[in-house]
Amino acid sequence: MSQRVSRSTRTLLSVSAATVLLWLVAVLAGCGVPLDDSPRAITNRPTDQSTDTPTTISTAGSDSVGAYFLRGDRLELVEFAVAEQPTLSAALNSLLNPPATSLSEGLLSAIPPGTRLNRLDVTNETATIDLTSEINDVSGESQKEAFAQIVFTALEFEDVTSVRFLVDGQLIDAPTDDGNRPEVSAQNFGEPLNPN
Numbered sequence: 001m002s003q004r005v006s007r008s009t010r011t012l013l014s015v016s017a018a019t020v021l022l023w024l025v026a027v028l029a030g031c032g033v034p035l036d037d038s039p040r041a042i043t044n045r046p047t048d049q050s051t052d053t054p055t056t057i058s059t060a061g062s063d064s065v066g067a068y069f070l071r072g073d074r075l076e077l078v079e080f081a082v083a084e085q086p087t088l089s090a091a092l093n094s095l096l097n098p099p100a101t102s103l104s105e106g107l108l109s110a111i112p113p114g115t116r117l118n119r120l121d122v123t124n125e126t127a128t129i130d131l132t133s134e135i136n137d138v139s140g141e142s143q144k145e146a147f148a149q150i151v152f153t154a155l156e157f158e159d160v161t162s163v164r165f166l167v168d169g170q171l172i173d174a175p176t177d178d179g180n181r182p183e184v185s186a187q188n189f190g191e192p193l194n195p196n
Contacts, residue, residue, distance in 0.1 A: 064086060065079070065086045065091035067153045068095070068148070069108060070149070072192075073192045076195070080094040088127060091154075110146040112137035114134040117132075118132060126162045127154045127164070128164045131166070132167070144177070147175055151163050151174070151185075155186055176188035177189050
């Protein structure tokens with residue numbers, strides 16, 4: 001005995017199947033790309049490796065800011081030309097979102113993609129840097145390297161001797177060679193992350 005399925009039942013089954021399929025596609029699409037477990041290469045362009053001096057990207061009549069990137073397990077200063085005043089904000093933005101064509105092959109960033117600067121304040125030689133939550137998308141040694149990049153970029157400015165961090169407005173302790181600390185200076189990092 002076979003039962004006939006009515007047109008409305010078939011329509012309901014088709015709509016239900018389509019809904020389940022759309023839901024499944026949305027869930028799988030939301031999975032995205034897995035997080036980096038270690039520093040990632042920024043560029044893949046061949047360059048002359050014969051120099052150990054900082055790279056300067058110059059534009060006539062412009063100033064520059066320095067930002068620290070990783071070469072192996074050491075920090076290396078890279079200079080970026082800026083059209084505006086060479087401020088700490090400009091340096092941090094160059095660090096968080098460097099032009100892909102401006103870095104030498106072999107330079108890496110441990111800072112997770114998508115990390116942005118929410119707010120910046122410098123008071124009494126302490127830079128308070130508020131970052132987006134993407135900074136939390138890294139852990140272990142890579143997390144310490146990411147924070148070291150930011151700290152030493154900030155310390156390039158004479159009016160900064162220490163750094164405090166917030167993530168989306170919440171104060172955090174930053175990872176250092178001395179453990180997690182509420183305020184970080186160059187003395188909290190040893191070799192190879194301390195470039196001084």
